[in-house]
Amino acid sequence: MSISRKYGRTYHYPFSPGTTSDDRINKNYWDDVSRLETVIHTEKLDGENNCLSRYGVFARSHAAPTVSPWTAFLREKWQLIKRDLGHYEIFGENLYAIHSIQYPAIESHYFVFAVREHDAWLSWEETAFVAGAFDLPTVPVLAECSDLSDKAAYEHNILELVKQPGTFGSVDPHSGKPCTMEGVVTRNKNGYPVSEFQSHVFKYVRKGHVKTDEHWTRSWKRAPLNFEDHVDLDRT
Numbered sequence: 001m002s003i004s005r006k007y008g009r010t011y012h013y014p015f016s017p018g019t020t021s022d023d024r025i026n027k028n029y030w031d032d033v034s035r036l037e038t039v040i041h042t043e044k045l046d047g048e049n050n051c052l053s054r055y056g057v058f059a060r061s062h063a064a065p066t067v068s069p070w071t072a073f074l075r076e077k078w079q080l081i082k083r084d085l086g087h088y089e090i091f092g093e094n095l096y097a098i099h100s101i102q103y104p105a106i107e108s109h110y111f112v113f114a115v116r117e118h119d120a121w122l123s124w125e126e127t128a129f130v131a132g133a134f135d136l137p138t139v140p141v142l143a144e145c146s147d148l149s150d151k152a153a154y155e156h157n158i159l160e161l162v163k164q165p166g167t168f169g170s171v172d173p174h175s176g177k178p179c180t181m182e183g184v185v186t187r188n189k190n191g192y193p194v195s196e197f198q199s200h201v202f203k204y205v206r207k208g209h210v211k212t213d214e215h216w217t218r219s220w221k222r223a224p225l226n227f228e229d230h231v232d233l234d235r236t
Contacts, residue, residue, distance in 0.1 A: 004058050011202060012025045014026070015159075016203065018205030026198065030154075033154070036148060037188075039188060042141050042186075044181070045093040045103075051091050053090070054082055070094065089117070090134070096109040098220065103170060104169040110136060110137075111137050140168075143157065158186070161184055162183055180206060181206075188200040
């Protein structure tokens with residue numbers, strides 16, 4: 001039995017080319033989006049989804065806290081804040097280990113993208129407030145949209161956003177060449193019930209993004225921060 005609830009499965013937009021065989025697609029996404037007041041498009045960072053709650057630090061499995069070496073820094077952070085978390089469950093992207101994109105300009109290894117409290121996901125304003133209270137940065141906001149009346153314009157905006165490099169730069173670690181961002185995650189700017197997650201969060205992922213395999217954990221490298229003069233990219 002899990003001691004913590006996982007983050008919900010985020011469904012792809014129908015025009016997202018980076019789907020895999022086990023991904024889900026929200027074919028009627030516009031029905032959901034058009035009911036919302038305002039959405040924000042955030043950059044989908046390439047890392048591991050990690051949750052901080054009063055019970056520990058969790059990765060994909062919420063049956064037990066994670067003990068992976070690339071979450072050691074988060075577990076140290078958790079020791080400092082665990083008594084103040086209360087019912088907050090903070091979800092963020094852990095960039096400590098390089099996956100399919102390296103970010104040359106990051107100043108942190110963990111970026112918050114959502115906060116859950118009981119059976120509700122907090123609004124973006126509340127999410128940013130909670131993150132700031134624990135001295136944690138949030139994922140980059142690329143755009144905000146309150147005009148949700150034109151589907152074609154909405155999709156065009158997303159397609160233009162994903163042509164850009166990442167906010168923190170984005171480099172293919174295999175070739176060493178610049179690349180575009182992984183994708184975009186769209187969410188309702190306001191809060192919403194946990195039970196309605198799939199109607200309030202959507203994603204676009206570029207084609208062929210994933211370049212790691214099941215063996216990447218054997219040879220993973222630490223992502224350097226931009227203020228470090230030098231860092232050994234091997235396991236640190």
